[in-house]
Amino acid sequence: MHKYVIRRVLLLIPIILGVTFIVYFILALTPGDPARFILGSNATDASVEALREQLGLNKPIILRYFTYLAKALRGDFGLSYSDSRPVFDSILVRWPVTVKLALFSTFLSMVIGIPAGIISALKHRSRIDVSFTLVSMIMLGMPSFWLALVLMLVFSLSLRWFPSSGIGGWQHFILPVATMSIGTSASLMRLVRSTMLDTIKQDYIITARAKGAPERVVILRHALKNALMIIITQIGLTFTALLAGAVLIEQVYGLPGLGTLTLIAIRSKDIPMVMGTTIFMAIISTLMILLLDIIYAWIDPRIKAKYVGGSH
């Protein structure tokens, strides 16, 4: 098991390096001069050129990339172009909002999606199943920015239950989390449903029934444990999708998270800031996937066996 975990952790290194490489080159190769952005359109060419020199923008791109990487490895992510404060400090202040948003939404999607999927599969083709499927299709079909506005209109402007924007207590998280989890819980439900339908047709389920297993044990021990393999993978993907989705939702609900930070930085060509937030999000996503892969291996003995080394 240790071997498996170590292997997976080592695999994170090339993934994160790859992410930095791609993002850095995209930023460098897209049009727009950061120095011009900082100084504004009234600045003279000479002062822009001087700033370019100062920021090191005149050096070859490969060199710049490796200089950045060398600094970043020592924990120095540079200063933001726009407010000249360390990028790392801004991230430190803002990351909890985004990660909380993604985690709560993932959790809520699981709480809704998994039981609904199981019920739907067990009551296959019943009225419950049909209505669950129908509702999930509607939920999947709604774009999140539109949903966010509708929820805001209904629950904050009309009913005045929750604040419409900004950060504060837990109330501020309810609408954003609801918006984000509606789509993902629907897709998780559909996956759980089809996986369970597939699993309960397996021979070992008939064996379990033939052994005299009560229906509850058949479903929870024999079917769900097998179905979990696929569900866990999906949960990892859901989390990363939500992390990315937070960029939009934070914007709509005016939440000061990493998403808002990234968006502003991209608009103003604030290269160190974009790099910093992207690397941070990449690390969070890969860590989450790593965690789920470890759980996966822990559930499925066939995966574990590959790394433990044949005991027989």
Added chain:
Amino acid sequence: MNDVLLDIQDLEVTYEVNNEVIRAVNRINIQLHKKETLGIVGEAGAGKTTTALSILGLLPKKIGFVKNGKILFKGQNLLDLEHELIRQIRGEVISMIFQDPMTSLNPVIPIGKQIAEVLEFHNSVYQNSLMSEKNKQKKTKAEIERLVEDILQMVGISPSRKHDYPHQLSGGMKQRVVIAIALICNPELLIADEPTSALDVTIQAQILSIMEDLKDKLDTSMIMITHDLGIVAETCDTVGIMYAGQIVEFGTIKDIFTGDRHHPYTVGLINSLPDIDSNQDRLKAIPGLMLSPTQITEGCKFHNRCPKCFDKCSTIEPNEYVKGSHRIKCHLFSCTD
């Protein structure tokens, strides 16, 4: 011979999928006596497995239906039993060995636990009339563990491997585990659904001899479902030949393998066995295919493949010719005698 354990009367099972009715089992009658082995022989799709699943009430929900008939086990109709009562019987009084050991074990549960589970499911003292003969006491965890180790030993697996997962075992060993699961509660009836079809020929003999030994040791009656007449000849006391959801011939092993009166399908089955003495190049197959079970056909179900088919075979369903323990459902004999 009079001690009837299982008596299936006029059993009729259909599957209903997408408004199509599949007549899987059509009014069959089978009797099994205590401590005997009954063979059910037939080709794929003849309704053998369906019959077995109906006994345990394991037909797929909302798809498989028992339309008619009775399954009397010690005089009690299993089809009338409540859900909880039939659950208590499964695995404890009647248990089943499935065809494919590769898929019939749960891949994520250690084998020892899969065996122990059976004892746990039946580890309460029931008020079930069909179990009155068993003197049961609640077992402790340690007792269950010991029983699991004992049964593993009996089927020829080292008890130290009880923590292994199914993927760590070979096909033959998996089938031994399946047998251990089926026999750990000392069932009165064991239904083996093609227990060796998925195994190598060399392993087949081993598995069959383990089953025979345990069956004798535990005084279990058995239904052996197979398409292999060789296995039937070796293990069974009575045989039912099944074709298109019907029992076309039923009798003791002597009735089926000797004598001169047989259903043409039985004759075809026996002739299709390769004969080592003759120098034949081709196997003698029965030509044609079984009629689709979705079709409603008149007459004998075998008439389209029967070499002895005559006029009324395609229009009138044959009655049973009965002589002692031997029953044949064919026009060739029903008018004589």
